[in-house]
Amino acid sequence: MNKVTNIAIAVAISAFLAVNFYLLFSDKSVITKSVYVERYERMTSSDHREELAKEGFVAPEETYTVYVGNDDTVDSWLVKEGDPVTVGEEIAILQTERAEGQRAVWEAEREALQQQTSSVRSMISGLESEREEAQSDSSSNVNRKDNVSENTTDKKVEVGLNVDVQVDVKQDGSFAQAIAAAEQDLAEIERQQTVVEAQLSQNPGRPALISPVDGIVSKVTRTGSTLSVDIFSSQKVIVTYAKNDEWQKIRNGDQVLIQGDSIENAVEGTVLSVSEAPASDNEWLQAYKELDETKVKNPLAYYEVRILTDATDQSVPFGTNVNAIVIVNEALDVTSVKEKWLHDLYKETAYAWIIDNEGRAKQVAIATPFTWETRAVVSQGLNLGDVVVYEPELATYGYSPTVFMSLPTELPSKKQWRAFGWKNYVKYILIR
Secondary structure, eight states: OHHHHHHHHHHHHHHHHHHHHHHHHSTTOOSOOEEEEOEEEEOOOEEEEEEEEEEEEEEESOEEEEEEOSGGGEEEEOOOTTOEEOTTOEEEEEOHHHHHHHHHHHHHHHHHHHHHHHHHHHHHHHHHHHHHHOOTTOOEEEEEEEEEEEEETTEEEEEEEEEEEEEOOSSHHHHHHHHHHHHHHHHHHHHHHHHHHHHHTSOTTSOEEEOSSSEEEEEEEOSSSSEEEEEEESOEEEEEEEEHHHHTTOOTTOEEEEEOTTOSSOEEEEEEEEOSSOOOOSHHHHHHHHHOSOOOSOTTOEEEEEEEESSOOTTSOTTOEEEEEEEEEEEEEEEEEEGGGOEEEETTEEEEEEEOTTSBEEEEEEEOOOEETTEEEESBSOOTTOEEEEOGGGGGOSSOOEEEEOOOOOOOOHHHHHHHOHHHHHIIIIIO
16 A cells, blocks of 8 residues: 555656646746856957958059060160169160151050040040949940051051940949949050150150159060060059959058068058959969969959058068058957857847846847957947847747856965955955
C-alpha cells in the first residue's frame, strides 16, 4: 500500500511541475518573465573615421606634349629626359627651310582645336540640358566630324578631328559619365591648344620648338613620322585609383594623409578630383595594378583619383610610391555599438535593445551613417549612459521583459587593495 501511495504522490508532483513549467515557459504563456543577458555595454562617446588605404604616386598636375614633323624637320635637340625647362625655353632647333610648312601645320591645328573645343562644349551643354529633361527611356546621340583645310605657301594642310559620343541614357548616371568623359576630352584639347599657341607666338626668324610651361622633360621622341616632347608641369599631385566599390565612397574634398619613405613627415592633402570615366591604360595605372594586392575582374573598374597635398616636398621625384589614407567618413564625439548587436540593419537604419529606467528591455530605432572596424557609428537613437544589451531571444517576446545581468568581475589591484586597507574592507563587508 505504501508503495502505491508513494508512486501516486510522485506522479502527482511530476504532473503538477510539468503543468506549471508548461504554463510558465510555453509560447502561449502570459506570465511575465525576466531574461538573463550576458552581453551588454554602456554608451560612451568617441571619435570615429572610416579610412581607405591606397597606393599612390607623385605625378604632374598636367602633362603637355610638344610635337613637330618628321626627322628632317628638327636640326638639333636641346634637351633630354629629366631636364628642367621654363616657359618659352627652346627645346629643339628646326630646319629653316621647313619652318614655314611647320608653322602652317600649327596654324591649321589651332583652327581645328578651336572648332573641336566649340563642338565639345556644345555637346556638354546639350547633354546637361537633356539630363534635366530626360525621362527613363531618353537617349542622347551626338556625332560631329570636323575637317579643316588651309592653303599656305601653295601647300594644303588638312587636320581631321572626330567628336563622336553616343549615349543610351536610361539613368542620370549615364549622363554623368558621358559629361565626365567629354570634360576630360575638353581638358586635353585645351592643353594641346596651349602648346600650339606657344609655338605660334615664337620668333619666326629663329624657328624652334619651345616649352609652353615650367616643368620637367619626361620623354623625347627623336625618330618616327611625328617627333614630340612630353613635359611634366612643375606642380605635383598624388595619383591613385578607386575601384568600383571605393568610387562610391570617395568624394571631392575628402581629407587625405600622405606617407612614404621619401617623405620625412606625413603631409595632409585633399581629394582634388574623382573621375567618372574609366582610367586610361597608361604607365601610372599599370604601376598601380602591380602594387595593389586586391585585383578586380573588370579591367575598366579603375577610376583616377587626384590628390592635392598641402605641402608636397618638391625634392620628391615623379613616380615615387606613397601611401595615401583617404578619410571617407568621419564622426566626432559620437556613440557607437557593435554592428552584430543591431537588428534589421538596412540603409543606415536599424534598431537595438536598451534597458529603460524600470529595468526592462526596450527596443529603440537608431540611425547609423557608417560602420568601421565592426562598430556602427550612431547619429540618432542612443544617448550617453544608455546600456545596450544583446540577446537574440528578446525579439521573440511580445512585451518588454525585465532584464538581469551578471555583476562586473573587475577586481582591485594589489596596490589599490593595500591603499584602501583591510579594516575598511571589513567595515564595508560586515557593517554596511
